[in-house]
Amino acid sequence: MFIVKYIKDVFSGLKSLAVGLRRTLYYFTHHKEIITQQYPDNRETLHLPERFKGEVVMLHDENNEHACTGCTACELACPNATIKIITKFDISPEGKKKKAIDKFVYHLELCTMCNLCIVACPTDAIKMAQTFEHSVYNRADLTKVLNKPGSKIREGVE
Amino acid sequence: MLSFSNISKSIDSGLRATFDATWTMVIEMVIAGVCVISLFAILGLVLVLMERKVSAWMQIRLGPNRVGPKGMLQSLADTVKLLVKEGMTPDGADKFLFNLAPFIAIIVAMLLMAPIAFAKDFQLWDMNIGVLYVSAVSSLMVISILMAGWASNNKYSLMGAMRSGAQIVSYELSAGLSILSIVVLTGSLNLNDIILSQANGWWIFKGHIPVMIAFIIFIIAVTAETNRAPFDLAEAESELTAGFHTEYSGMKFALFFLAEYVNVFIVCAIGATLFFGGWMPFHIGHWEGFNQVMDFIPSSVWFFGKTFFLIFLIMWFRWTFPRLRIDQLLNLEWKYLLPISMFNLLLVTAMAILGWYF
Amino acid sequence: MTNEELKAIITEILPTATFEEGGQWLTINIEPVDWKLLAGQLRQEPSLFFDFLFCLTCIDWKTHLTMVYHLDSTKFRHNIVIKSKLAVDNPSIETVSDIWQTANFHEREVYEMFGVNFINHPDLRLLILPDGWEGKRPMLKDFEDPINMIRL
């Protein structure tokens, strides 16, 4: 029957709409379901997982020593030429010339956080930090020197 | 007791004591104009904020919460931003019509304010053809949209305008028919008479199922008439970018925006007047004590409460449903709403003649 | 169908075709002029029924270009690879976009990236490159762009 089908159509249509309306009304009245994180306000409680790839940093201990030998494994592993290692020659107390890093230049603006340099590093001198607020006003600020001034290689790292 | 009608009466008598009749009239008109414009502004601010909060909570978000206490001043900040924005007119546009369109939209919305009874004995213009006036003037809205779409010289705008033309013209019919069913029951076109006829109960309760059907059709039709989702084909963000107001910016865009919200308010006010008794308090049969308590609540609170409930309904639709396609939109009107509302009108008429209502 | 059977049928269609095995799939080397004939047969022959062209590309070997077509059959699930050598200057081959419609877009891509001219292609225009692109085809090995290309 045409009329019966017509009425059925109308009612099933209205029912499907009512089901949707009930769902949105549920969320309208249940504010505990709200999932918004108010980002700049929750900085204190916002902890990123330890594996989060934010930027490359070089680890320094309390004596301002790092483990980078300047082997350029990371520089070779990097797909974007993000890392540039400038080496110098230290004169050790015995009078031997020893290769060491002068500057570990890191271009954050080129980095894609692929983690390949960290994997490539034989001495675990660099790691990924969990920072993520990288905005700066000047593009040049994104080019960083990772080894701290006056730092030197830790004893025993080859 | 302090009420809108007492205030208006005291202002009227005060003016009459100092000025002659003509000047009183002029000054009262100015006051009324200022009141309507400020009501516009307030409505715009409140409704935009309400929409944003309603949508946010339905979408498990917080919504605006930064500007002012609990984000109350967010829409004010938006208004300021829109005011200081440059209002651009495209090069190829018909400049006169392009700039005229938003004003027509806002003027139509203003005209519609006239017959609405905001509280007991508080009405700008108590005319005997109130219902007819409302349905006649509200269809002028389409002119501003068509004008905006045509004058923008943009294909998206033109398509949006044409869609909206087809839509508003066809949904006028079922909106009109569902309004008629109340007119049949009360036997008057005067909005004040319609409200007074609901002193012993609102029509939605008195009129059984036929009036409820009329109400459902009314709310669907006015949602379409005000171009609100799921019938927002004139804007149809994902299809036409912004439809008829694609090229508008700054204050001209804000006027369209404001007109949309004021229109929503007006159609909901009409709906509240027709089906929920306007400012009439909620009364149950012979429960005298209960009725007296209800009478104690000011009439304006009743009116705005009902209106905002209906506005919430329309917002609720918007944030739940997907948009219809243009042919489905017209199918819905011509194949479903119109036949049903015609049949329903017949039922209501029979009911009115036989007196089968409370 | 095994590679041997495929070989037998294809040899029947095109006696000049040479075969290469040892790779993942059976590879057939053909001359560009034979391609249209072979392609039609590969699609229509009921025992072959290669109806799914899942990859169409070109390789620049500096001395010549090689068109590579990877075909799959949704019915028998056997795959073959067709290769055809094209000359470096003015490379051209028949289009197969009327046989496999997916070739339409893929051939347009190869056309703009390698400059291969697909004869009888219905709509051989630039698809990815901006309108009015002039100069070398970007995927060729000797393409140089001093501004946008960064060498490590």
Added chain:
Amino acid sequence: MVEEIGRTTEGDVIINVGPQHPATHGVLHLLITINGETIKKVEPHLGFIHRSIEKMCESLSYRQFIYVTSRMDYLSSHINNHACALCLEKGLQIEVPSRAQVIRVLMDELTRIASHELWWGAMAMDLGAFTPFFHAFRERETINDIMEETCGARLTMNYIVPGGVMQDIHPNFQQRVKDFISLYKSKVGEYDELVTGNIIFQNRMKGVGYLSAEDAISFGCTGPTARGSGVTCDIRKLYPYEIYEQLQFDEILETAGDSFARYMVRVREMNQSIRIIEQLIDNIPEGDFQAKTKAVLKLPKGEFYQRVETARGEFGVYIVSEGGTTPYRIKFRSPGFSNLSALDHMARGSKLGDLVAMMGTLDLVIPDIDR
């Protein structure tokens, strides 16, 4: 473009959908010819974000080029990486430890769910319903958090290396995945309530954008787009890679061939992915997560092709090697590129509003098309 306009007949209007348009989900430019509301022709113009990844890969070593593929189909970046790694392992004949295989498959399926979730929300948004988008993102964020914890990134993970995965899974991984499964199961009913069952939505989708099985194959459509037309094309079933042949899951097929069929395929696929994850999550074998590989990989001379099933369809990696440390030529067969080519065929004769529904169900990711 100018001559195109000259070719139209009386009453036709050409409009530009895109490059900046809310429905194209990116910088896709469609030049559509319409007559009134009826579409007569759709002509895609691509290349707004063409980065020539294939050319780029020619100068990267085999270890390095994998991460670039994350940037193609960024919603199933993990599966793209997986395809590259599989192709290399095939060439280098590396035996991947079973633990790594299981982890890879788990991640693949999580990625697939995340991608379909995003598609579901965006699809509803295209049709004018904004609310489902946020509801879909609630579940998707959970997956992203799991990814972040184990892989260190939310979208472009670069978790796969030739021979295994980069790091072992995080100790919380299993528990969090189980939490996600229970969350997903409690919320999936809402999807039907909000969108699938909705009469407006069904009317918008049913009978729209019909694609027959023959056309789907001819246009090279794969993935849910082709499965909506009843074409069996799930690479996981047809040409199983990793451990997919040992797993119990169904290939979802719908025969209607319209937008609603494609929609249903994707929605039901999410449940199958959940099924796969449930089978594996408690059965991750012990052992190494990475095989021993040389520091510098040299692929032997030859050609290697690997087909995998991403969230959008068949993804192919074709590596031509000359025996050096960098590939001589790499071709990525991206599913979106072929799926997009069917759009013109599907859209002709339908309404402008339908175009949005069709593009939604094709699940276009523009970097995947442009590469």
